[in-house]
Amino acid sequence: MTPLVTIRNLDKAFPGVQALRQARFELLPGEVHALMGENGAGKSTLMKILAGIYTKDTGEIRVEGIPVDIPTPRAAQDLGISIIHQELNLMNDLTAAQNIFIGREPRRAFGLFLDEEALNRKASAIFERMHLRLDPRVEVGKLTVAKQQMIEIAKALSFRSKVLIMDEPTAALNNAEIAELFRIIRQLKAEGVGIVYISHKMDELKEISDRVTVMRDGEYVGTMPTASTPVDTIISMMVGRSLTETKTEIRDLPQHEVVLEVRNLRRDPAIRDVSFSLRRGEILGFAGLMGAGRTEVARAIFGADPIDGGEIIVRGRPVKIRSPRDAVRLGIGYLSEDRKRFGLATGMDVATNIAMPCLNRFLSLRTFLRLRAIRETSRSYIRQLRIKTPSETQEVRLLSGGNQQKIVIAKWLARDCEILFFDEPTRGIDVGAKNEIYKLLNTLAAQGRAIVMISSELPEILRMSHRIAVMCEGRLTGELPTEGTTQEDIMRLATQRRSVTVAGAAAAARG
Amino acid sequence: AQEAYIPLISKGFQHQFWQAVKAGAEQAAKDYKVRITFEGPDSETMVDKQIDMLSAALAKNPQAIGLAALDSQAAIPLLRKAQAAKIPVIAFDSGVDSDIPLTTAATNNIAAAALAADKMAELIGGEGDIALVVHDQTSRTGIDRRDGFVNRVKEKYPKINIVSIQYGSGDHLKSTEITKSILQANPKLKGIFGANEGSAIGVVNGAREMNRKIVIIGYDSGKQQKQAIQEGLMAGAITQNPVGIGYRTVEAAVKALKGEKLDKVIDTGFYYYDKSNMDDPKISAVLYD
Amino acid sequence: MTTIVEQETPAVIRSHVFSQGTWQKLLAFASLIALMAVFSIASENFLQRDNLIGILQATAVNGVLAVAATFVIITGGIDLSVGTLMTFCAVIAGVVLTYWGLPMPVGIVAAIAAGAVCGSISGTIIAKMKVPPFIATLGMMMLLKGLALVISGTRPIYFNDTPNFPMIAQESLIGTVLPFLPIPNGVLILFVVAIISSIVLTRTALGRYTFALGSNEEAVRLSGVNTDFWKIIVYTVSGAICGIAGLIIASRLNSAQPALGQGYELDAIAAVVIGGTSLSGGRGTILGTIIGALIISVLTNGLRILSVAQEWQTVVTGIIIILAVYADILRRKGQG
Amino acid sequence: MTTIVEQETPAVIRSHVFSQGTWQKLLAFASLIALMAVFSIASENFLQRDNLIGILQATAVNGVLAVAATFVIITGGIDLSVGTLMTFCAVIAGVVLTYWGLPMPVGIVAAIAAGAVCGSISGTIIAKMKVPPFIATLGMMMLLKGLALVISGTRPIYFNDTPNFPMIAQESLIGTVLPFLPIPNGVLILFVVAIISSIVLTRTALGRYTFALGSNEEAVRLSGVNTDFWKIIVYTVSGAICGIAGLIIASRLNSAQPALGQGYELDAIAAVVIGGTSLSGGRGTILGTIIGALIISVLTNGLRILSVAQEWQTVVTGIIIILAVYADILRRKGQG
Numbered sequence A: 001m002t003p004l005v006t007i008r009n010l011d012k013a014f015p016g017v018q019a020l021r022q023a024r025f026e027l028l029p030g031e032v033h034a035l036m037g038e039n040g041a042g043k044s045t046l047m048k049i050l051a052g053i054y055t056k057d058t059g060e061i062r063v064e065g066i067p068v069d070i071p072t073p074r075a076a077q078d079l080g081i082s083i084i085h086q087e088l089n090l091m092n093d094l095t096a097a098q099n100i101f102i103g104r105e106p107r108r109a110f111g112l113f114l115d116e117e118a119l120n121r122k123a124s125a126i127f128e129r130m131h132l133r134l135d136p137r138v139e140v141g142k143l144t145v146a147k148q149q150m151i152e153i154a155k156a157l158s159f160r161s162k163v164l165i166m167d168e169p170t171a172a173l174n175n176a177e178i179a180e181l182f183r184i185i186r187q188l189k190a191e192g193v194g195i196v197y198i199s200h201k202m203d204e205l206k207e208i209s210d211r212v213t214v215m216r217d218g219e220y221v222g223t224m225p226t227a228s229t230p231v232d233t234i235i236s237m238m239v240g241r242s243l244t245e246t247k248t249e250i251r252d253l254p255q256h257e258v259v260l261e262v263r264n265l266r267r268d269p270a271i272r273d274v275s276f277s278l279r280r281g282e283i284l285g286f287a288g289l290m291g292a293g294r295t296e297v298a299r300a301i302f303g304a305d306p307i308d309g310g311e312i313i314v315r316g317r318p319v320k321i322r323s324p325r326d327a328v329r330l331g332i333g334y335l336s337e338d339r340k341r342f343g344l345a346t347g348m349d350v351a352t353n354i355a356m357p358c359l360n361r362f363l364s365l366r367t368f369l370r371l372r373a374i375r376e377t378s379r380s381y382i383r384q385l386r387i388k389t390p391s392e393t394q395e396v397r398l399l400s401g402g403n404q405q406k407i408v409i410a411k412w413l414a415r416d417c418e419i420l421f422f423d424e425p426t427r428g429i430d431v432g433a434k435n436e437i438y439k440l441l442n443t444l445a446a447q448g449r450a451i452v453m454i455s456s457e458l459p460e461i462l463r464m465s466h467r468i469a470v471m472c473e474g475r476l477t478g479e480l481p482t483e484g485t486t487q488e489d490i491m492r493l494a495t496q497r498r499s500v501t502v503a504g505a506a507a508a509a510r511g
Numbered sequence B: 001a002q003e004a005y006i007p008l009i010s011k012g013f014q015h016q017f018w019q020a021v022k023a024g025a026e027q028a029a030k031d032y033k034v035r036i037t038f039e040g041p042d043s044e045t046m047v048d049k050q051i052d053m054l055s056a057a058l059a060k061n062p063q064a065i066g067l068a069a070l071d072s073q074a075a076i077p078l079l080r081k082a083q084a085a086k087i088p089v090i091a092f093d094s095g096v097d098s099d100i101p102l103t104t105a106a107t108n109n110i111a112a113a114a115l116a117a118d119k120m121a122e123l124i125g126g127e128g129d130i131a132l133v134v135h136d137q138t139s140r141t142g143i144d145r146r147d148g149f150v151n152r153v154k155e156k157y158p159k160i161n162i163v164s165i166q167y168g169s170g171d172h173l174k175s176t177e178i179t180k181s182i183l184q185a186n187p188k189l190k191g192i193f194g195a196n197e198g199s200a201i202g203v204v205n206g207a208r209e210m211n212r213k214i215v216i217i218g219y220d221s222g223k224q225q226k227q228a229i230q231e232g233l234m235a236g237a238i239t240q241n242p243v244g245i246g247y248r249t250v251e252a253a254v255k256a257l258k259g260e261k262l263d264k265v266i267d268t269g270f271y272y273y274d275k276s277n278m279d280d281p282k283i284s285a286v287l288y289d
Numbered sequence C, D: 001m002t003t004i005v006e007q008e009t010p011a012v013i014r015s016h017v018f019s020q021g022t023w024q025k026l027l028a029f030a031s032l033i034a035l036m037a038v039f040s041i042a043s044e045n046f047l048q049r050d051n052l053i054g055i056l057q058a059t060a061v062n063g064v065l066a067v068a069a070t071f072v073i074i075t076g077g078i079d080l081s082v083g084t085l086m087t088f089c090a091v092i093a094g095v096v097l098t099y100w101g102l103p104m105p106v107g108i109v110a111a112i113a114a115g116a117v118c119g120s121i122s123g124t125i126i127a128k129m130k131v132p133p134f135i136a137t138l139g140m141m142m143l144l145k146g147l148a149l150v151i152s153g154t155r156p157i158y159f160n161d162t163p164n165f166p167m168i169a170q171e172s173l174i175g176t177v178l179p180f181l182p183i184p185n186g187v188l189i190l191f192v193v194a195i196i197s198s199i200v201l202t203r204t205a206l207g208r209y210t211f212a213l214g215s216n217e218e219a220v221r222l223s224g225v226n227t228d229f230w231k232i233i234v235y236t237v238s239g240a241i242c243g244i245a246g247l248i249i250a251s252r253l254n255s256a257q258p259a260l261g262q263g264y265e266l267d268a269i270a271a272v273v274i275g276g277t278s279l280s281g282g283r284g285t286i287l288g289t290i291i292g293a294l295i296i297s298v299l300t301n302g303l304r305i306l307s308v309a310q311e312w313q314t315v316v317t318g319i320i321i322i323l324a325v326y327a328d329i330l331r332r333k334g335q336g
């Protein structure tokens, strides 16, 4: 069988970074080939070259045995290669359907006018195939990250290509959606499509892939059949060492004081009457399905969005939080799930981003920046979190996705908040770094900080939390102790919908 | 021998009036075998741009300089510099509050506008509502023509009522719209004075579009204004002698270089012209297209 | 397999969008109606047929320029050259008709073609040389201002030899059919241009890419669309529309005035933004732009009719422009 | 345990960055030097001390305005009101000094304070009312243009009763110390303003937030920074700098000319962008802005010295502005 894609001896350098060194890769028809490696190993770069977004320095790419040149995304499309980008690449002002078919709009007779009905019909058909219920006419900018990710997937599927590259497609998805995606992948596989699958989630790897190629520091390490290779071997190939799992030990918490108490928080329509409390030294896991309202809760408490009602009590004192500034002053920090939009000034350098929330600390005469102190602090976080960057003066947008995430974390560590909301903190982070972050969370908790960890990865929730709060449709449907709780217990609460009948009736009444 | 170089810094260059001044200056340059350049800022408000032009002109080692100062005081420091370098300065179009310029070749805009007011009064029968469309609220020519007109009306024609004075930057279209609004707001309006070429054309256009017969008095000439007078849309207009201003400025500079004594003022004159005297050689000589 | 999204969502969204649309269209006129009401009360001369037609006529040039600017602004760009490009096209028409004595249709085509060519040059500088639109069109503005003077010989060009030329903007086709509604052709042209532009923006590929470019150019490029090409087309179309504006103004003044034009770009851009088009690109409507242009005309006309001193006219205009946009912002916010 | 970051990387990069920095600084001057070389060859009058000082003098006002605009543009905003704000401040100085007869320092403080107040109003409209900067400052531009006329009584105000007033910009402190270098005080003020602004932008919290706002305002807000406050401060500082420009121009003309000012904003913004500051915010330098302002002055002066016909001056200026920015783009690209 001729491989669909063969890449040999590929080099790619960016200013200051050798991203790829003699990289190799091979993809067979009907195969799901996982591409693994730490953050910044060069996975995305390799695939972007294959998709015509970057051009290679040297090396050879063959598609179905024929050497090819892929100068533009269009050339890649013509070769039957399509890609789901790691970072969302959508036109927020356009509708879902318009996004999916941009550049390939169906036309009416004479080809002058666009056929909007056909466009929406075709988009609906794809959504149907994905079992996704979404109005193709909804503006993409108004959707959550997860739904936007689903639209990216729909777009890639719409090409019906021979090679489909998925660069961390599941980073923003929850279990149900991931299962749905896997169903689609298996279907494509049966049709003979070759799929490159990049992910940092080890369990997915085992479930979906046939072979795995590991990269490290831009170099090829090896290719193995997934079934016969233990996960530990893959991990040690990735990081060049073996890792030990951390597990949160559950200390005796009830005697610790309550630092944050939320009573009857409301923000129509996303938050309905949410109450919970958080103790010093505690990690409270927030579980739930897409759109359950966890992000909304965190943002509302943080003052990023106005609330319609409810009380917030910090260290025993009722407070009014009108802006993130109020929150930060009260010692509350929030790591957004959407780092590109809300977490980072990507055009600025690493040091600036890390120092952003606590610039006051780095001032002399309350005016002048103590540049040396900023530099040293950022360097220490770069070391501590193993952020892969040439220096603290590198612009954040040039870093790999996972390393960007680490900078968001560093930023809030530097601010030294007592109460921290981590919204999907390990999204897009490699196993090694994930472990570091888990350790960090534990250390922070042990230091007496109170942490809310929002995560869509149930194993992570189960492994890290002292207590688990589950949300569904803006309501808190239950609180579980970690001890003895299973994924199924959480899912049951996460799908405990109340509004279906009520909302359905209301919709019917409205006509 | 090398030709003497005389830069002329005017108040503008795009308007037909200034183009006519330039033509006169170029004619004199040819006659007296000197080299001139002619430039001015885009609009008559740009006082400091004119100063920069003057400064650049001084850097070119001129033998003499002609200046139509936008602000009579702002140019003085540079004129002192010219004086120190023994470069004679000739003022044109309007004066400079200083004795540095050897002479001033200019129209008396106040008197000219007063003449326009007299003609207006005559044509509307000494009473009724009139309005002004002026090109600029703050420039010397704008102020002089407005005040010359308004003051004469106040002094001599108590029954004439000036209902509106508006400013259109000499932009034909803007002046047209302004005229239309004035006519709309004042159904009994009898006449409008347009204080420069663009304003006057605008008034003519506006009255035509509104289909209103009023007495229009313009200023300067140009093809459209002459045509409007011929067709009877415009009663008449004041003309200065722009070609003469340009010519006499350069001529005075040449004389100064030769060490001749100059009169303090060169009055280039102005005329009121209408259908009846347009073809008079004395008038047609100072009109431009 | 379970689907997660709630059942009712599409229906909710549909009905929501609909009511929003109708509401929004009505409210967009709010500032305009409010202004007109104030002026009608303040002066009996305001709400007369002739004055209203006058307002429409005064909107023609700025309206067409604003439509041209709308295209560019929706792509996230800006066009400072609309005013001088208009003048340049008028001068080209003058050269073709008066200096060369060619027939009127040739002059019309030449003016529009000149606009398209200049637009495509701006577009190329922006798309291919990656010069920011502000600078590319600022440069073009100066270049065209100079060229208009050079070509015309710094003299107005009159259309006296083309007797039908004033017809383009001044006479009234509608008036010959409906004598009580003597709307000048210039206004008619504005509405035709607006309607066609609106169709282009909402129904054609060009329109789709115009919005897409303003929304996320990189994403469009990564989707395999030739973004450079489409950007050049957008500027070309915008330039051609400026050519039409050039014909209207030349016809109205029965001459090409080479010195005119600078300053018109700010009015045009203001109309676009008052009309709710975002300067960061991705959203906007022609209807909004027309309303914006009308707001400016009504304001200018009304203040003049009231004989407000000119310096105060400027002050009031400044304040109203800010308030009109603020009202629009509140309206959007009110609708979520 | 291995660390992943290679040992040599930082060193390699640092030296790279260093050479890049030096190189970049030299190359940024390239267009300026090239222009000056061309003019020196073309005319012997160009490279004379007095002419060079004249060029600097001509840069003073536009340079200070451009510095003011740089602050705003780095936040991703735009300020169309710099020109008329300058005039407004000059008029305020005139009122305080000439009409009220107060001592000179009071006039100076009043002008700068007026600038700061107007700036803070623009800033508030933008930050609190969320009106886009283009519209907010367009409105302010008109408002201030009108107010300057109203306050001055549409007449220039002369500073004849304040004999020291021309000293602010015209005389030469440097010249009294170094007689061969009679650089006027206006130029000195420009350099002082530029140096202080540069320090503010690179070394202070205000500067850091200025860049951050332009880079990703929402992320900054979510970092707990009071973005509205800092935005207002940026506009306030920018306004105060416009006040300084007002003093320079008033001193240079020994009068406050109330009608002047509109059109200056385009020159100022052009200087900023030619200097490499991005209109989309987040990046820019004061050094670049000064170079940009100098490029414009040298070009204008050089073309005048060569006695190029005025209409062609405009054409050439338009082309050179585009090319200067293009050269800057190429330079950056060459350096990755």
Ligand SMILES: Nc1ncnc2c1ncn2[C@@H]1O[C@H](COP(=O)(O)OP(=O)(O)OP(=O)(O)O)[C@@H](O)[C@H]1O
Binding pocket: A014, A015, A017, A018, A019, A037, A038, A039, A040, A041, A042, A043, A044, A045, A046, A086, A388, A398, A399, A400, A401, A402, A403, A428, A430
């Ligand atoms: N445009 C660019 N300019 C400069 N450096 C870049 C650029 N894109 C990527 N890099 C660098 O190249 C290296 C490889 O990045 P890449 O995005 O391919 O990593 P990755 O394996 O996809 O990581 P992650 O798992 O975090 O997504 C990183 O060091 C990154 O900083």
Ligand SMILES: Nc1ncnc2c1ncn2[C@@H]1O[C@H](COP(=O)(O)OP(=O)(O)OP(=O)(O)O)[C@@H](O)[C@H]1O
Binding pocket: A142, A143, A144, A145, A146, A174, A270, A288, A289, A290, A291, A292, A293, A294, A295, A296, A297, A337, A456
């Ligand atoms: N910007 C927005 N505009 C409109 N609706 C929104 C917006 N952001 C969130 N929502 C809606 O609010 C609800 C809660 O979303 P939220 O992002 O808080 O969920 P979540 O539990 O954090 O899930 P996720 O896994 O997607 O992060 C959802 O119904 C979502 O559609």
Ligand SMILES: [Mg+2]
Binding pocket: A043, A044, A045, A086, A167, A400, A401
């Ligand atoms: Mg990646």
Ligand SMILES: [Mg+2]
Binding pocket: A294, A295, A296, A337, A423
């Ligand atoms: Mg979330």
